[in-house]
Amino acid sequence: xxxxxxxxxxxxxxxxxxxxxxxxxxxxxxxxxxxxxxxxxxxxxxxxxxxxxxxxxxxxxxxxxxxxxxxxxxxxxxxxxxxxxxxxxxxxxxxxxxxxxxxxxxxxxxxxxxxxxxxxxxxxxxxxxxxxxx
Amino acid sequence: xxxxxxxxxxxxxxxxxxxxxxxxxxxxxxxxxxxxxxxxxxxxxxxxxxxxxxxxxxxxxxxxxxxxxxxxxxxxxxxxxxxxxxxxxxxxxxxxxxxxxxxxxxxxxxxxxxxxxxxxxxxxxxxxxxxxxxxxxxxxxxxxxxxxxxxxxxxxxxxxxxxxxxxxxxxxxxxxxxxxxxxxxxxxxxxxxxxxxxxxxxxxxxxxxxxxxxxxxxxxxxxxxxxxxxxxxxxxxxxxxxxxxxxxxxxxxxxxxxxxxxxxxxxxxxxxxxxxxxxxxxxxxxxxxxxxxxxxxxxxxxxxxxxxxxxxxxxxxxxxxxxxxxxxxxxxxxxxxxxxxxxxxxxxxxxxxxxxxxxxxxxxxxxxxxxxxxxxxxxxxxxxxxxxxxxxxxxxxxxxxxxxxxxxxxxxxxxx
Ligand SMILES: Cc1ncc(COP(=O)(O)O)c(C=O)c1O
Numbered sequence: 273x274x275x276x277x278x279x280x281x282x283x284x285x286x287x288x289x290x291x292x293x294x295x296x297x298x299x300x301x302x303x304x305x306x307x308x309x310x311x312x313x314x315x316x317x318x319x320x321x322x323x324x325x326x327x328x329x330x331x332x333x334x335x336x337x338x339x340x341x342x343x344x345x346x347x348x349x350x351x352x353x354x355x356x357x358x359x360x361x362x363x364x365x366x367x368x369x370x371x372x373x374x375x376x377x378x379x380x381x382x383x384x385x386x387x388x389x390x391x392x393x394x395x396x397x398x399x400x401x402x403x404x405x406x
Numbered sequence: 407x408x409x410x411x412x413x414x415x416x417x418x419x420x421x422x423x424x425x426x427x428x429x430x431x432x433x434x435x436x437x438x439x440x441x442x443x444x445x446x447x448x449x450x451x452x453x454x455x456x457x458x459x460x461x462x463x464x465x466x467x468x469x470x471x472x473x474x475x476x477x478x479x480x481x482x483x484x485x486x487x488x489x490x491x492x493x494x495x496x497x498x499x500x501x502x503x504x505x506x507x508x509x510x511x512x513x514x515x516x517x518x519x520x521x522x523x524x525x526x527x528x529x530x531x532x533x534x535x536x537x538x539x540x541x542x543x544x545x546x547x548x549x550x551x552x553x554x555x556x557x558x559x560x561x562x563x564x565x566x567x568x569x570x571x572x573x574x575x576x577x578x579x580x581x582x583x584x585x586x587x588x589x590x591x592x593x594x595x596x597x598x599x600x601x602x603x604x605x606x607x608x609x610x611x612x613x614x615x616x617x618x619x620x621x622x623x624x625x626x627x628x629x630x631x632x633x634x635x636x637x638x639x640x641x642x643x644x645x646x647x648x649x650x651x652x653x654x655x656x657x658x659x660x661x662x663x664x665x666x667x668x669x670x671x672x673x674x675x676x677x678x679x680x681x682x683x684x685x686x687x688x689x690x691x692x693x694x695x696x697x698x699x700x701x702x703x704x705x706x707x708x709x710x711x712x713x714x715x716x717x718x719x720x721x722x723x724x725x726x727x728x729x730x731x732x733x734x735x736x737x738x739x740x741x742x743x744x745x746x747x748x749x750x751x752x753x754x755x756x757x758x759x760x761x762x763x764x765x766x767x768x769x770x771x772x773x774x775x776x777x778x779x780x781x782x783x784x785x786x787x788x789x790x791x792x793x794x795x796x797x798x799x800x801x802x803x804x805x806x807x808x809x810x811x812x813x814x815x816x817x818x819x820x821x822x
Contacts, residue, residue, distance in 0.1 A: 276764065277819050286820075308760055308776040309784055309791040332790045334758035335820075380760060 276336065276373065285335035288342040294328040303387030305379050310337050314345075314387045316353070324348045329384065336377050340368055341384035357389045407705040409714045412800040415440045415702070419800060426770030429805045434580050434612060434749050434796030435774055436634045439699075446698035447639060450691045457687055459663065469690055476693040477680065483700045484610075484629060484646045485620025489679040492645045493688060497611040498527035500630035500645035501574070504607055505531040507655040508572070511605075514540030518572040519562065521546045521555060522786050523579045526779040528609045532574050541571070547786060552737040554586050560594050567598040572605045577613035577629070581778050581794065582736030583719065583746035585613075592625035605651070611635055611643075615798065616715060616748045618708055627651045633692065637798075638699035642692035652679055661685035711799050716743045718797045722750045722806045729813055731755040735792060749796035751778075754813075757820050759791035765819060769812035771805075 294315035304311035312331025318324055327348045329341055347367065348356070364385045365371045365378070373381055413419055418438045421428045430438055450472065456465035458473045474488065481491040494500040512518075518532050518541050529545070536543035544562065546555040554575070563570065573595075575586045588608065595601040606626040610619040615636035621629060628651055633642040647655065657664060657675060664685045666674040676682045703711070720739045723746075726732050732752045739746040754762050759775035766773055775793045777784050784792070795809055 277761075282819070306777075306781065309781075309789070310758075334760035334791075336760070338758075377760070377764070 276370075276377070281339040282335065284339035284342040288329075288338050290328045290342070290345040292328050292330055294326055296326075297328075301387045301390055303383050303390060305333075305337070305383055308334070308380070310334060310380065310383055312337070312341060312383060312387060314384065316348075318353055322352045322354055324351055324353055329387075333383065334380050336370075336373070336380040337383045340370070340381045343368055344384050344388075353388070356385065359385070361385075407702075409706060409710050409799055410802075412440070412702075412706065413802070415442070416800050417441055417444070423770040423772070424768055429769075429771045429808045431795040431797065431801065431805060431809060432772045432774045433615075433798040433801070434635070434778075434794065436640065437615060437637050437798050438800070439639065439695075440637055440702045442702055443638060443695045443698045447691050447695040450694045455691070458690060459681075472694050473688065473690045476690075476697040479697045479700055480644065480693065481646065483703075484614075484631065484644075485618075485622035485624075486646045490621070490647050490649065490652055491680070492647070492683040493693060494630075494643050494645060495641055495689075496634070496643035497609060497630040497632040498643075500643055501528050501607070501609060502531045503658065504628055504630065504645055504647075505535050506658045508605060509535050509539060510656075511654075512539040512541050512571060515569055516541045516571040517544060517566045517569045518542070518574070519544045519546060519559070519570065520574050522548050523582060523584065523780055523783045524574070524576060525580055525609060525611070526781065527611075528574050528576065528607075529782065532572065542566075542569070545782060548582075548584075548783070552582065552584065554584055556587055556590050556594070559591065563594055563598055563600075567600045570595075570600060570604050572607065574605075574607040574609070576609040576611070577619060577624075578610075578616065578747045579736070579780075580612045580749070580796075581751050581780050581783060581792065583739075583749050583751075584736060585617075585744045585747055588624050588626060612748055615703070617712060617743070621646050621648060633696040633699065636696075636699055637702050638696035639692045642689050642696050657683050657685065659683075659685040663687075706799055712743050714799060715748065715797055718801055718803070718806065719746055719748065719750060721803050722795060722797075722809070725806055725810050726750060726752055729810065731757070731817065732813075735787070735789070749794050751792050751794040753789055753792050754816060757816055759793040761820070762793045762813075762816055765816050766809065766812045769808065769815060771809050771812045773809070 297315035298318050299316045301314045310333035314329045317326040327345050370381050416438045454468045456469040458470045477488040481488045518536050520529055522545055533543050546558045549555045577586050595604055608626045608629045610629040610631045613619045614631045627648045629646050631643055634640040664676050664682050666676050723739050731754050734752045737746050763773050763775035773793055773795045776791050
């Protein structure tokens with residue numbers, strides 16, 4: 273736990289990357305952690321092949337969920353959405369170098385990813401009917 | 407027993423957390439257990455364990471005797487007789503049970519009232535039964551976030567007194583420490599002459615360890631409690647009902663123990679109240695443990711305990727007020743004990759409650775962060791999450807000093 277608040281986590285928590293709305297987003301996803309009140313929205317632009325072209329996000333959360341969202345958002349562009357959907361929680365924690373996080377904080381670290389894979393809750397912003405039917 | 411002697415009675419308080427002495431300030435979630443409670447439970451299993459009522463052998467007799475003694479003690483603590491006590495796993499189950507038993511009296515258009523600061527264990531069961539029965543479910547917002555909304559309640563009565571059937575509320579809020587004005591609620595109902603049409607149900611989960619919570623003193627029909635929040639074991643709680651209510655309700659759990667006669671097509675129930683409402687094997691060991699917890703409380707005595715805990719709440723409030731980033735919520739503790747009971751809760755500017763709690767844990771200080779199962783209140787007040795320090799009789803001013811010292815770490819780490 274002692275390195276949970278290490279510098280680069282804190283730095284991302286205080287200066288989250290890719291913050292805000294994305295005007296030409298094709299999808300908006302939401303995730304919330306009801307027990308602590310954290311919630312976030314992810315704006316994605318995804319092309320026909322399922323490749324993520326752009327991402328922004330915004331929300332309320334603790335340092336861990338904010339930093340994890342910021343860090344993951346930096347890894348999205350150029351990768352396929354399917355890849356993220358099919359990853360396990362453990363894979364994601366490994367990506368974040370947070371494998372040893374306590375069980376009570378895992379939910380925080382995984383909130384952004386939870387949003388990414390909440391396929392059925394996707395709101396389609398501009399068309400992309402094909403995806404909507406899935 | 408003097409208040410300061412209680413610390414040595416609770417073994418877990420000797421634990422080290424991250425190399426520091428544990429400062430346990432999460433007592434509203436669950437209190438720690440005195441040695442006497444732990445011993446009572448293990449003694450029961452070591453020497454007296456047998457199923458109750460169902461055997462003629464010695465152990466069964468011993469177990470039954472302990473079971474009945476414990477029930478009497480617990481009921482008396484809540485100002486009732488054993489035949490007014492239905493044991494449950496916890497306060498949540500007790501409230502759900504009350505709702506299920508009361509459902510048959512509810513009609514479409516009836517009014518059920520709770521407040522915004524109710525714990526989900528009160529709010530949700532009444533909300534769900536309102537949906538099932540077509541009742542109007544009213545959640546009163548808090549008076550300027552601090553006090554129980556007695557004025558709004560009075561106004562509501564003017565309009566809806568004829569349809570009002572249920573008022574359910576916490577005797578003490580687990581977030582703001584607000585004490586419900588039970589006498590005033592009762593007086594309002596009497597003023598309009600509707601008291602007898604209304605079920606007044608009180609969630610005593612957060613009052614039981616901090617102030618007398620008694621059916622023979624409170625003008626209410628039922629109360630619920632959790633043993634684990636009053637120095638007893640987890641897994642035991644109860645619903646205590648008035649004599650009037652005991653006459654009106656019927657069991658909703660069926661099985662062994664609670665029956666008189668069973669035939670293939672019909673069953674009659676046990677005449678005895680306690681039996682009728684105890685389907686299946688009760689948790690005797692936990693009841694015995696809870697009896698020991700009540701004896702622990704009685705050895706201290708309410709006046710010493712209340713004075714000490716009020717001092718802790720006041721001291722914590724004052725100390726936290728000195729921290730510039732802290733915004734305290736709920737009423738300021740006044741001179742009166744009942745002005746705020748059991749806990750202090752705050753938000754920390756610029757830092758999420760989870761991060762505050764995690765950093766405090768590094769210093770061995772255990773507090774709770776989040777919604778505290780009061781999401782409507784947090785949403786209404788626009789708090790993302792809050793941090794709460796809640797007290798028990800074994801806490802000291804030094805514990806609060808540790809809390810304040812640990813809070814400085816938050817500033818160091820987050821630089822706010
Ligand atoms: C006011 C209040 N009511 C009810 C409960 C529910 O207690 P339990 O989880 O033991 O059923 C709690 C516990 O946090 C509480 O604070």
